[in-house]
Amino acid sequence: MTVIVVSGTGTEIGKTIVTAAVAAAATAAGRSVAVLKPAQTGLGPGERGDAEEAVRLSGAAASVELARFPEPLAPATSAARAGMWPVGPSEIAAAATKLAAEHDLVLVEGAGGLLVRLDADGGTLADVARLLDAPVLVVTPAGLGTLNSTTLTAEALRARGVAQLGVVIGSWPAAPDLAERCNLTDLPEAAGAPLLGAVPAGAGALEPAAFRGAARTWIAPALGGEWDADSFSSAHRA
Template identity: 70%
Template sequence: MSVLFVTGTGTEIGKTVTTAAIAASALAQGRSVAVLKPAQTGVTADGTGDAAEVERLAGPVTTVELARYPEPLAPATAASRAGLPPVLPRDIADAAAKLDASHDLVLVEGAGGLLVRFDADGHTLADAARLARASVLVVVQAGLGTLNATALTALALRAYGLHCPGVVVGSWPAAPGLAARCNLADLPEAAGAPLLGLVPEGSGALPPSAFRGAARGWLAPELGGSATSADLAPAQWGN
């Protein structure tokens, strides 16, 4: 997976921190990494975007933004209200291909969920991933409601003919409740793909050095991590 798209089942569920963890793990293995943020919304021209946050946490990665819109809305709506051109699927695929030519790993972080609109014609991150012929990792929530949202995202991925290597829980609580613990066993079935990581809640607040030192332990080897199936197994969390 030299180009990996990262989407989520919603907003504020840990996509950026998960992207940073994957980037940090790749850097620790001596790989070169680029992070592409096609559309950054809700951030002013001089604000800190998601790509910059990944770089702060993970270390020296190449960061690219294709567009920035000031209002915290879906990219299509934010572009229209700002009077700015939208980002098109071909723009995203072309930018990913250009970065892929000079990096070992390219991470493309979406905005919101898989089917959030990027333009007035209804194009989405899924359209861009299909053009790029890339796999799509899904970042999910830990608790109630996540199985339905995960299953719907997986259904959409299959409809687009896209491969999902797995799912990552983007904010795993320190004291998980019953629903979260049970979901660890049920998420692979809902996604039709394995559980590949548990990123601890609050990881984005760690000092960068601590984040980089711990990141590989949160992820399975498929994502460059060192977590074993036992580390991700529900049995360790009790009944």
């Protein structure tokens, strides 16, 4: 794979940290990695965006941000309210294709969930993945309610003929409750795709060297790591 699209089942669930973990593992393996953030919302000029944060933590080769809109809203809404031109799927796919010619791996991190509107035409991250013929890695919360949103995301991908690479839990708590432990078994069934990792809560607060050293233990071999779903689930059996 030269391009992976990283989407969430919602917002603020760990997409950037998961993206950084995948980037760190690939970088440690000697691959040149670029992180592409098509639309960053809710940050002002000079503030560190998601792509920059992923590169800071992972040591990846490059971060690219195509557009930044000031209010923390869906990209299409934030662009319209600011009187700015949105960034659509074709432009995003072209940028990812260009980066893929220059790097071994490109990680395209979306904004919010899979079907959040990017532009006035209703373009979404799913359209980007379809244009790129790239698989989608779905980041999901650990707890109650995650099965429904994960199932809906998986159904949306299948309906559009877009491959789902797997699911990663974006923030695994130090003391998981019953629902979180049960979801280790139920999430792959809900997604129709394998569970490919669980990033511990607070991982983004680690120093970059510590983050890079631990990243492989949070993600499965399919993502360049060494995390094992069966062993992890057994250790947290409900």
